[in-house]
Amino acid sequence: MTMAYVLVVQPSAIVGFAGNSVVDVNGVMISKEAIVITCSLISALITILMGLYANLPFALSCGMGSNFMFGVLIQSGSLSFAQAMTMTLVSGIVFVLLTIFGIRDVIVRMMPKNIKIAIGTAIGFLLLI
Numbered sequence: 001m002t003m004a005y006v007l008v009v010q011p012s013a014i015v016g017f018a019g020n021s022v023v024d025v026n027g028v029m030i031s032k033e034a035i036v037i038t039c040s041l042i043s044a045l046i047t048i049l050m051g052l053y054a055n056l057p058f059a060l061s062c063g064m065g066s067n068f069m070f071g072v073l074i075q076s077g078s079l080s081f082a083q084a085m086t087m088t089l090v091s092g093i094v095f096v097l098l099t100i101f102g103i104r105d106v107i108v109r110m111m112p113k114n115i116k117i118a119i120g121t122a123i124g125f126l127l128l129i
Contacts, residue, residue, distance in 0.1 A: 003043060005127055006061045011035040013064060014071035024074050024081040066091065 011032035015022045021031040043061040050058050066088060073079035098104040108116075 013068040026080045
């Protein structure tokens with residue numbers, strides 16, 4: 001159900017609720033259909049990789065928070081689609097490097113247990129709404 005939620009909400013987060021597409025500052029048109037297809041393919045690919053590499057049954061998808069922020073910046077003309085995708089790529093590389101060097105694990109272990117539970121609960125309630 002969460003994956004279906006992501007596929008429904010993701011296009012609206014980037015394109016907005018007003019129309020079926022948005023044009024960035026460079027004239028590139030981004031349609032809701034293209035976002036749904038891209039999000040579906042990426043979600044399938046990274047879920048399969050998670051299963052094959054980590055041998056864990058976790059479904060993965062695109063990041064909703066950063067995509068909403070980039071969608072607002074693209075709609076306002078402050079950012080091009082290419083710049084948003086570059087920032088997404090860089091943040092992904094940083095996250096992978098933090099994981100490889102064990103820094104992410106140290107940060108997670110330093111967090112109090114009640115904060116970890118609260119984050120999971122808050123995300124669950126957000127998805128429930």
